[in-house]
Amino acid sequence: MVDILGRSRTHVRLLDMVSAAATHDVEVLIQGPSGVGKELYARLIHERSQRAAHAFIPVNCGALPAELFENELFGHQSGAFTGARTRTQGLVAEAEHGTLFLDEVDALPLSAQVKLLRFIQQKEYRPLGASRMQHSDVRIIAATNTDLLQEARAGHFRFDLFFRLRVVPLEVPPLSERPEDIAPLLEHFLLRYAAEYGRPTVTFSDAALERLYTYPWPGNVRELENCARFLLCAHGGARVDVSDLPLLPEPRREPPPADAVVPAWREPFQEAKRRVVEAFERAYLQESLVAHAGNIAAAARASGKHRRAFFELMRRHGLTER
Ligand SMILES: Nc1ncnc2c1ncn2[C@@H]1O[C@H](COP(=O)(O)OP(=O)(O)OP(=O)(O)O)[C@@H](O)[C@H]1O
Ligand SMILES: [Mg+2]
Structure with missing residues (x-):
């Protein structure tokens, strides 16, 4: 059982998207930085879909050498190449009626992208050395921690494949x-x-x-x-x-130290005031969020500010989702 936890608005929105993606048998592209739970979301979509009784097969595209892509995905017939003694089924066959999870899909070389696109469009493939095309019924979910549109613009990823994969786009933001x-x-x-x-x-x-x-x-x-x-x-x-705590040293901008907060009379009044107010706002938000264990609604209520205004302030200080 996949267990996905959270209580942010983002989390709730993502779960809605998961439900929508689970009921419709279409491609999903999951984007987000490393460690945000992309694979977990993919598994959840599979688990809640009609394919749940069949396999969920993850493929790490980043670890697949270009020349092995076809063999790994589509398999080969015995005698297809030197050393290919027995018929080996590929990952696509293993995922039959289930879900094929293409992780780090951005890492696929252009030659493999062409083959993948053709496979998605035709739902057919030919194992290496086989004379017949094979029909396949798998659902594709892809994931990447790059900005795939940017990769496409830079010429590293095919636009047609990008749009083919991105029927349901799922953006998982950093924590x-x-x-x-x-x-x-x-x-x-x-x-x-x-x-x-x-x-x-x-x-x-x-x-x-x-x-x-x-x-x-x-x-x-x-x-x-x-x-x-x-x-x-x-x-x-x-x-x-x-x-x-085993945390990394923080490169992030800290609120200015106390003496910098005292308005320097040398500074223009407006400038000094702006700095103090900013430091105060940031400290206030952080402290009240901590006091309410990150619960924005509760923190806003206690501050006497409207939830939306509180949220807007958090956003301005880079303390929340965009
Ligand atoms: N919302 C969540 N609830 C519970 N566990 C989570 C959640 N999000 C992530 N995890 C856990 O965090 C870990 C990282 O998640 P996952 O491997 O899915 O990340 P990823 O986005 O695929 O990362 P990468 O890009 O590095 O592969 C896993 O152990 C996963 O179970
Ligand atoms: Mg992953």
Whole structure:
């Protein structure tokens, strides 16, 4: 069973798209940075589709040498080439009636892209060395952590294939753009690994929690998951402080230090005021989000601001999804 957690608006919107994609047997293109859960979304679509009883076959296109693409996907007949003694079925045949998940699809060389496009359009392929075309019934879901449109514009990816794959586009944004998902995910992973490792879970100091909720998570959900595993292995049963967290040093812009916040009389009044207000807003938002465990609606309510205005302010400070 695929378990996808979250409570951000983005998460809810993605689940709606998953439902839509699951009921219609069309191609899906999942885009997003590494570790955001692209494969998990692909599996969920498969699980909820009419193909659920059949196989879900992931293919890492980035790890497939160009010359092996056809053989891996379509298989070969014995004697097709030196060393091909027996008939080997390809991944497409393994995925029959199920789903073929083409991960890192951007990495396919142009020659393989042509073959893939033809296969998707005709739903037929010819195993290497075979004389007959073979019919196939598979659903294609592709994923990439590049901007595939940009790749197409740069001439690295065929436009026709891009549009053929992108019938349902699913954009999974980085965790830093949906901070509301951090708390439920953290809780989920702590519970899961506490059970798996048979260790009591951890508790957090306020400072550690604040750090977890405001850290930009460059490795996204995968990094958060590994963080939870580490904490249970190293600190199971204990109270975790900031210095125990296995987080990377932050290159991100911090609010200006306190003395820079004091308006310098040398500076033009408007400029100094703008800087102070900005620093105040950012600190206010961060602190109130931490206090409400990333729940934007609750933080907005407590601040006395309208939810939309609060959200807009978060957006201006780069604290939420676009
Ligand atoms: N919303 C979520 N709920 C629960 N687990 C999640 C969620 N999103 C991601 N994960 C977990 O995070 C890890 C990374 O997810 P996944 O492998 O699907 O990422 P990806 O986008 O395919 O990354 P990459 O581009 O590096 O392959 C997995 O262990 C997955 O189970
Ligand atoms: Mg993946």
